Amino acid sequence: MSAAVQVFAVVLRHGPISRVEVTARTGLSPAAVTKAVRPLVDAGYLTERPDERAPSRLGRPAMPVQVVADRAFFVGVKLTADEVIAVRTDLCGGTRDVVHRPLTSTAVADVIEVVADVVGALATGYEVACLGVSLAGDVLRDTGMVRFSPFLNWRNVPLADLVSAATGLPTLIENDVRALTVAEHWFGAGVGVSSFALVTAGTGIGCGLVVNDVLLPAGELGHVAIDVDGPECYCGGRGCVEALAADRVVLAGCSTVVGRALTMPEAIELGRSGDPAVHAVFERAGRALGLALAAVANLVGPERIVLTGEAVGGYDLYAEQIRQALAAQAFGAAAACELVVRPLPFDEWARGAAVVGIQDLITRSGAARGSAGAVTLPAR
Amino acid sequence: MSAAVQVFAVVLRHGPISRVEVTARTGLSPAAVTKAVRPLVDAGYLTERPDERAPSRLGRPAMPVQVVADRAFFVGVKLTADEVIAVRTDLCGGTRDVVHRPLTSTAVADVIEVVADVVGALATGYEVACLGVSLAGDVLRDTGMVRFSPFLNWRNVPLADLVSAATGLPTLIENDVRALTVAEHWFGAGVGVSSFALVTAGTGIGCGLVVNDVLLPAGELGHVAIDVDGPECYCGGRGCVEALAADRVVLAGCSTVVGRALTMPEAIELGRSGDPAVHAVFERAGRALGLALAAVANLVGPERIVLTGEAVGGYDLYAEQIRQALAAQAFGAAAACELVVRPLPFDEWARGAAVVGIQDLITRSGAARGSAGAVTLPAR
Numbered sequence: 153m154s155a156a157v158q159v160f161a162v163v164l165r166h167g168p169i170s171r172v173e174v175t176a177r178t179g180l181s182p183a184a185v186t187k188a189v190r191p192l193v194d195a196g197y198l199t200e201r202p203d204e205r206a207p208s209r210l211g212r213p214a215m216p217v218q219v220v221a222d223r224a225f226f227v228g229v230k231l232t233a234d235e236v237i238a239v240r241t242d243l244c245g246g247t248r249d250v251v252h253r254p255l256t257s258t259a260v261a262d263v264i265e266v267v268a269d270v271v272g273a274l275a276t277g278y279e280v281a282c283l284g285v286s287l288a289g290d291v292l293r294d295t296g297m298v299r300f301s302p303f304l305n306w307r308n309v310p311l312a313d314l315v316s317a318a319t320g321l322p323t324l325i326e327n328d329v330r331a332l333t334v335a336e337h338w339f340g341a342g343v344g345v346s347s348f349a350l351v352t353a354g355t356g357i358g359c360g361l362v363v364n365d366v367l368l369p370a371g372e373l374g375h376v377a378i379d380v381d382g383p384e385c386y387c388g389g390r391g392c393v394e395a396l397a398a399d400r401v402v403l404a405g406c407s408t409v410v411g412r413a414l415t416m417p418e419a420i421e422l423g424r425s426g427d428p429a430v431h432a433v434f435e436r437a438g439r440a441l442g443l444a445l446a447a448v449a450n451l452v453g454p455e456r457i458v459l460t461g462e463a464v465g466g467y468d469l470y471a472e473q474i475r476q477a478l479a480a481q482a483f484g485a486a487a488a489c490e491l492v493v494r495p496l497p498f499d500e501w502a503r504g505a506a507v508v509g510i511q512d513l514i515t516r517s518g519a520a521r522g523s524a525g526a527v528t529l530p531a532r
Numbered sequence: 533m534s535a536a537v538q539v540f541a542v543v544l545r546h547g548p549i550s551r552v553e554v555t556a557r558t559g560l561s562p563a564a565v566t567k568a569v570r571p572l573v574d575a576g577y578l579t580e581r582p583d584e585r586a587p588s589r590l591g592r593p594a595m596p597v598q599v600v601a602d603r604a605f606f607v608g609v610k611l612t613a614d615e616v617i618a619v620r621t622d623l624c625g626g627t628r629d630v631v632h633r634p635l636t637s638t639a640v641a642d643v644i645e646v647v648a649d650v651v652g653a654l655a656t657g658y659e660v661a662c663l664g665v666s667l668a669g670d671v672l673r674d675t676g677m678v679r680f681s682p683f684l685n686w687r688n689v690p691l692a693d694l695v696s697a698a699t700g701l702p703t704l705i706e707n708d709v710r711a712l713t714v715a716e717h718w719f720g721a722g723v724g725v726s727s728f729a730l731v732t733a734g735t736g737i738g739c740g741l742v743v744n745d746v747l748l749p750a751g752e753l754g755h756v757a758i759d760v761d762g763p764e765c766y767c768g769g770r771g772c773v774e775a776l777a778a779d780r781v782v783l784a785g786c787s788t789v790v791g792r793a794l795t796m797p798e799a800i801e802l803g804r805s806g807d808p809a810v811h812a813v814f815e816r817a818g819r820a821l822g823l824a825l826a827a828v829a830n831l832v833g834p835e836r837i838v839l840t841g842e843a844v845g846g847y848d849l850y851a852e853q854i855r856q857a858l859a860a861q862a863f864g865a866a867a868a869c870e871l872v873v874r875p876l877p878f879d880e881w882a883r884g885a886a887v888v889g890i891q892d893l894i895t896r897s898g899a900a901r902g903s904a905g906a907v908t909l910p911a912r
Contacts, residue, residue: 290864300864359831363743370833375863377823379760380776389826389861396760443757446769451739451831453750481769483755484670484680 155180159188160219160514163198164244165338168216189217196223197243219244224281224513227274227321228506229267230328230498231287233258233303236266237498240274241506245339249274250499258304260314268318275321282509282520283321285311286331286501288356293326293508296521303355316522324508324520330367331504332496333360334511336458337367341492345455349448353441354462355400357393361452374398378443396440399463405433420466431469438470442477449478449486457489460496467493535560539568540599540894543578544624545718548596569597576603577623599624604661604893607654607701608886609647610708610878611667613638613683616646617878620654621886625719629654630879638684640694648698655701662889662900663701665691666711666881668736673706673888676901696902704888704900710747711884712876713740714891716838717747721872725835729828733821734842735780737773741832754778758823776820779843785813800846811849818850822857829858829866837869840876847873 158178163169166177175185192198200215221242230237233255240249253270255263271283289301296312316323326334333342333350342348346365351373352358359373374394375387382391395401399416406419409429414422422430445457459474475491482489512520538558543549546557555565572578580595601622610617613635620629631650635643651663669681676692696703706714713722713730722728726745731753732738739753754774755767762771775781779796786799789809794802802810825837839854855871862869892900 361831363748364746366744368743368833370831370866372830372833372863372866375861376756376827376830377861378757378771380758380762380771380820380823382760387863389863391758391760392861440760443760447756447827447831450752450756451741451750451827453748453752481755481757481772483752483767483769486750486752 155184155188156192157515159185160192160197163217164219164510164514165343168201168218170214170216174217196220221246225275225278226506226509227271227280227283228331228502228504228509229271229283229285230331230502230505231255231263231267231285231304232498235498236263236270237502238267238270238274239499239502239506240278240280241503241510243510245335245503245507245510247499247503250502258306260306260309263304264314264318267315271319271321275319280321281513283315283319283323284331284505284507284509285315285323285325286328286505286508287325288328288358291325291327293324296323296325298325312521320522322520322522324505324512326505326508328501328504329358329371330360330369331508332460332501333362333504334367335500335504335507336496337362337365338507338511341458341494342456347452347454349452349454349457351441351445351448351457351459352461353397353399353459353464356398357441357444358461359448361448361454363452363454373444373448376444376447378440378447393440393444397437397444397463402433402437402463405436406430409433416466420469423466423469434466434469435473437463438473439477441470442474443481445474445478445491446481446486449482449489453486454489456492458492458494460494464493464495535564535568536572537895539565540572540577543597544599544890544894545723548581548598550594550596554597576600601626605655605658606886606889607651607660607663608711608882608884608889609651609663609665610711610882610885611635611643611647611665611684612878615878616643616650617882618647618650618654619879619882619886620658620660621883621890623890625715625883625887625890627879627883630882638686640686640689643684644694644698647695651695651699651701655699660701661893663695663699663703664711664885664887664889664892665695665703665705666708666885666888667705668708668738671705671707673704676703676705678705692901700902702900702902704885704892706885706888708881708884709738709751710740710749711888712840712881713742713884714747715880715884715887716876717742717745718887718891721838721874722836727832727834729832729834729837731821731825731828731837731839732841733777733779733839733844736778737821737824738841739828741828741834743832743834753824753828756824756827758820758827773820773824777817777824777843782813782817782843785816786810789813796846800849803846803849814846814849815853817843818853819857821850822854823861825854825858825871826861826866829862829869833866834869836872838872838874840874844873844875 379391759771
């Protein structure tokens, strides 16, 4: 990464921040930081403003560097089977506007039309640098292809090119869990650590992994087997984490013990009111989730794991089992891994897609498809 | 990494190699490669020799660059509970000499004495740049401390400083599985891939992980749970891979079904001769190992997994179960992960410790403890 990119990324994640701290965090020389900051200030990306709250010892105000949030805007879209959730963010990842729109068809052309409509509503009047689209499944950022999306039933869809053509914006696509992981790493619970995992529990069990500040193209935690003799999974495996702890499994278990079909809110309500059989179903799922988190901690060794997803709504019903299983199974140094539980609604997932665009602009990975962005970071 | 380090590392792993290929593999400019190669040639680390077998199109012989293997020597030591295995290697990781010496005591001072003796025998008459020592357990390369070694029953032993004082050599220590992983990544089955896993099965189940060409300080595969209701493990967990597939578990299982205490060679012999109960014990262990490999493939996504260890000796007894379980449980892109089975005797593990020293010299990580090395790579 060039010095400009390193400096900008540090100011974005940690600003407002003094030049001394930028020097410390980037490992660059003070002269290199000064040389990198100047063109970024000239181009309107960074600003140095006196901080009256923290005057320097010489009586002059300190001049921390910070990102000019309004210098560029981004749109992020999260696709689900029945809804498009979209946000516009500023350059600092702050959400400025949100739109939800139902999906009545999952045909590619229909989804593109809704996406273009929603993006148009959010982008009009703003200089949008990049559009990020995230969805569950086998999604390749580099080529812009959706290889497989189970819930949309798409195979080999060149989504980035299609969306870029429909919106006129440079477009990036990413797996939704990985996009959320990027956002948490840069602006959320992952700030301050270089190895970090995000685990999402709900319809599926997903996992995003950041190792040495790099997002891995892996993290298939949902199909790690934790029960050699467990139930068959739709993937062809057996005893997968998803087959033991996904929402549908918990709900089916609760419905069976109660003897009638429940909704998830009903199941959670019964568990909270003390129904022992329902509570036991949640506890089993909690134990499975705890073992899954322990597998991540043991094998990959992140400093912090963030647990989120729809299942966090009933978290109180199995929090104890999750923590117990994680503690019992984490080995050696893995026991030091910190667990943070965070509800992140779909608006945050859409923001994750926007942050993938921010990261692409800043690190100049150049994966965005379509017309050259309205905004590009100065070369040096 | 400086250009010199990048160039040297590429020539070491891929040489003899043309300058054009060095340029391609490092991403440096031709001018930068030329500038980096010259001082390395002057200092005797690299040489350019005409390659008569591959004349250039202009009729002049090509001049591939290669490392001068004899420019520096390294000693690597692997400690087990009852033996010290040591090798001397050249700068290319080639093993030049091997010494095995029994350990009659595991007291720290006694082990140091044997190590110093063995190293003295290997190092005399050679300019040894670095000594690497590897052992199982919680071993910290950066501080040179053995936090815990179960089989030597050591806690918080400043091993690198002690060995360096006794031998007079700059000394590095590393976990034995990670050291072997480094050697395989640089000179073995991991050459050519940037994400790579080594899994060792035997007394314990170990795992070394290289992601984006960086060794992770993690890989506790042995205590990943793959059987939620499985047997208790000495670690306090339940259903750990080690509790289902370690040698002692397989041996205990075979002894139980036969009704008398077996040795491992006897158990393997009975399995091979077709004893169905003994064979079934191996098959269960194989299934557990396959699920463990699948957990690595799913979660971390290496391009290649190398399976090795003492258990590979009876590999034919459960190869089918390992491959079946891995294939059934690997999800999506993880199914493309290549499995390579390689017997690596303890001499290779000792070589791994030496390669940690080579890597330290080349990447200048500076973790070696003790007197400044006789050999240092020129700065540019």
